Amino acid sequence: MNGDGSLEQLRREGRIVVVGASLAGLRAAETLREKGFTGSLTMVGDEPYEPYDRPPLSKQVLLGKAAAERTALPRRRALDATWRLGSAATGLDLAARRVRLADGDEVPYDRLLIATGVRARPWPNPAEAELDGVFVL
Numbered sequence: 001m002n003g004d005g006s007l008e009q010l011r012r013e014g015r016i017v018v019v020g021a022s023l024a025g026l027r028a029a030e031t032l033r034e035k036g037f038t039g040s041l042t043m044v045g046d047e048p049y050e051p052y053d054r055p056p057l058s059k060q061v062l063l064g065k066a067a068a069e070r071t072a073l074p075r076r077r078a079l080d081a082t083w084r085l086g087s088a089a090t091g092l093d094l095a096a097r098r099v100r101l102a103d104g105d106e107v108p109y110d111r112l113l114i115a116t117g118v119r120a121r122p123w124p125n126p127a128e129a130e131l132d133g134v135f136v137l
């Protein structure tokens with residue numbers, strides 16, 4: 001096989017691990033499949049839920065206009081992925097190409113995508129944070 005062929009094979013095969021199972025991770029995984037990736041795909045997320053849409057949380061769920069359970073992100077295609085939900089990635093061994101999970105498991109990868117987003121900053125004054133109507137989403 002020539003050099004280009006090997007590169008093309010690498011693009012389509014192997015093991016890809018996505019850490020962060022939310023909007024960015026989900027859409028990246030869908031795009032990988034769309035572009036012809038046929039290898040193994042593992043989605044690691046520390047939340048116990050499948051990817052959900054966050055904007056409706058503040059615009060609808062808090063107002064009682066929608067149920068939190070109805071905010072799942074629409075899927076654009078089947079992923080054929082292994083889901084490791086409720087498992088935080090806690091370590092990365094770059095040399096051995098392994099992601100360590102909080103439960104002690106290690107997930108090997110050939111390519112790794114980190115899509116862990118951001119954390120909400122808590123309200124700075126703890127007394128005020130206790131007031132009715134103050135939420136951290």
Ligand SMILES: Cc1cc2nc3c(=O)[nH]c(=O)nc-3n(C[C@H](O)[C@H](O)[C@H](O)COP(=O)(O)OP(=O)(O)OC[C@H]3O[C@@H](n4cnc5c(N)ncnc54)[C@H](O)[C@@H]3O)c2cc1C
Pocket residue numbers: 019020021022023024025044045046047053054055056057058087088089090115116117118137
């Ligand atoms: C209440 C609310 C309202 C919003 N409204 C709007 C809006 O109106 N318009 C707009 O454009 N945007 C809005 N946003 C922002 C939008 O939701 C984000 O831009 C989007 O969710 C970012 O997606 P992401 O996948 O990059 O990150 P995130 O959605 O933050 O996902 C990252 C995921 O990675 C997980 N993770 C983190 N660390 C680890 C780890 N070590 N191991 C495993 N998993 C891990 C996190 O738990 C999370 O599930 C809103 C956000 C919130 C919270």
